[in-house]
Amino acid sequence: MASFDSLWIWEDERIRKRLSWYLGVSINKYPAKYLICKRIPAEFNAEQEEKELWSIHQNCAKKFQEIWKGIKNGELRLNELEVASQSFLDLKVELVQRMVRHCNFCRWNCRINRIEERKTGTCQLGRISRVSTYFHHMGEELPIRGRKGSGTIFFTSCNMRCGFCQNGDISKDKDNGIIISPRQLAMMMWELRVEGCHNVNLVGGEPTIHLHTIVEAINHLDRINPTPEELQYIWCVKSDYFYTFRRNFSDATHQGIINVPVLWNSNMFMSLETLYILRELVDIWLPDFKFGNDKCSLRLARTPWYWDTVSRNHKLIYDWGEDIIIRHLVMPNHVECCTKPILEWISKNMPDVPINVMDQYRPECFADPTSPSFDHKLSDIARRPTPREIIEAYSYAKKLGLNFESISWEKNVTGLKLI
Numbered sequence: 001m002a003s004f005d006s007l008w009i010w011e012d013e014r015i016r017k018r019l020s021w022y023l024g025v026s027i028n029k030y031p032a033k034y035l036i037c038k039r040i041p042a043e044f045n046a047e048q049e050e051k052e053l054w055s056i057h058q059n060c061a062k063k064f065q066e067i068w069k070g071i072k073n074g075e076l077r078l079n080e081l082e083v084a085s086q087s088f089l090d091l092k093v094e095l096v097q098r099m100v101r102h103c104n105f106c107r108w109n110c111r112i113n114r115i116e117e118r119k120t121g122t123c124q125l126g127r128i129s130r131v132s133t134y135f136h137h138m139g140e141e142l143p144i145r146g147r148k149g150s151g152t153i154f155f156t157s158c159n160m161r162c163g164f165c166q167n168g169d170i171s172k173d174k175d176n177g178i179i180i181s182p183r184q185l186a187m188m189m190w191e192l193r194v195e196g197c198h199n200v201n202l203v204g205g206e207p208t209i210h211l212h213t214i215v216e217a218i219n220h221l222d223r224i225n226p227t228p229e230e231l232q233y234i235w236c237v238k239s240d241y242f243y244t245f246r247r248n249f250s251d252a253t254h255q256g257i258i259n260v261p262v263l264w265n266s267n268m269f270m271s272l273e274t275l276y277i278l279r280e281l282v283d284i285w286l287p288d289f290k291f292g293n294d295k296c297s298l299r300l301a302r303t304p305w306y307w308d309t310v311s312r313n314h315k316l317i318y319d320w321g322e323d324i325i326i327r328h329l330v331m332p333n334h335v336e337c338c339t340k341p342i343l344e345w346i347s348k349n350m351p352d353v354p355i356n357v358m359d360q361y362r363p364e365c366f367a368d369p370t371s372p373s374f375d376h377k378l379s380d381i382a383r384r385p386t387p388r389e390i391i392e393a394y395s396y397a398k399k400l401g402l403n404f405e406s407i408s409w410e411k412n413v414t415g416l417k418l419i
């Protein structure tokens with residue numbers, strides 16, 4: 001099979017330039033960020049206050065940037081750095097374990113102790129994480145799905161309440177799938193990568209609300225060596241079992257260590273603290289930008305503070321020089337109030353970022369007029385967008401000079417394009 005980096009999409013200079021780190025990790029030219037974190041020593045102990053830990057985190061983050069730059073420039077190689085006995089990644093694990101005890105993973109900032117209290121926050125989760133399914137996803141954008149698929153892991157529940165959720169069976173049912181420990185999650189990541197996936201795609205529902213499990217799982221990844229018995233348990237939610245016969249370790253490693261880009265596929269409704277934890281772990285971001293104002297986010301997703309939170313988070317990851325593909329789903333009757341303000345904001349704040357202007361909206365969940373749970377308050381979004389609305393969205397993106405065509409055209413389901 002031809003290589004991932006020979007796909008036609010990488011000939012688009014604007015895409016290749018914006019996703020160069022991700023591509024490099026995927027083809028094992030670069031080590032994933034998590035491997036760099038493991039080589040940065042962090043001196044801390046369990047008695048220290050969280051505030052002190054954040055201060056150590058800040059110093060480690062500075063060190064990370066120096067090393068990351070050196071690796072990107074080819075001046076430094078991973079094997080020139082020693083694995084730290086207590087690392088920046090261990091510090092991140094400690095911090096997320098503190099955070100989950102007064103949960104501030106996302107903007108709801110519920111402040112509940114998810115380990116010890118029976119009370120739950122908006123996401124309805126306690127300490128346990130569940131995975132609904134995991135598999136090689138062949139339906140993502142071309143740079144993400146590549147030739148062998150995106151290693152997608154679907155976590156249950158969500159911190160938003162989109163009435164039209166396209167993954168409602170997962171996001172609205174927190175108890176589906178299986179309970180997973182950080183080690184079992186690391187096994188899923190390991191398995192998808194050795195089977196050829198170009199990335200591990202953490203999605204839901206929403207991955208942010210599982211931050212404590214995910215960060216600890218990433219810390220296990222380079223040491224994981226699952227037994228057949230352990231794999232039996234996670235296989236009950238793997239929907240493409242046949243790939244297990246096609247494992248190739250050499251294509252999954254950098255200098256002999258398991259290497260895979262971590263992809264954060266998120267609604268971006270997370271706290272600043274969560275962003276700081278993720279900055280040195282995520283190799284590519286796949287954020288949704290759904291609503292152009294809080295009135296629409298409140299009515300359609302029962303989510304306040306949407307615009308300020310999500311635009312802030314997008315801007316930060318852009319300013320940090322991260323690899324990003326933004327997704328915007330065009331919704332019926334929301335081109336003027338949502339699509340256009342979002343595209344305008346992107347053109348001013350993140351002008352060269354690849355965007356998928358998505359045309360595949362279909363009314364699902366409470367927006368589905370054929371469902372008994374249809375909510376009449378969502379009648380404005382109870383249909384597919386018209387061709388006129390899709391073309392209006394594309395024309396606006398074009399007028400603003402956005403980087404959307406290569407990504408959007410090859411994925412669109414309506415076949416509509418600008419001539």
Ligand code: SF4
Pocket residue numbers: 103104105106107108109110111112120121122123124125159208209
């Ligand atoms: S993840 Fe968000 S919604 Fe869930 S408890 Fe924490 S702050 Fe609340």
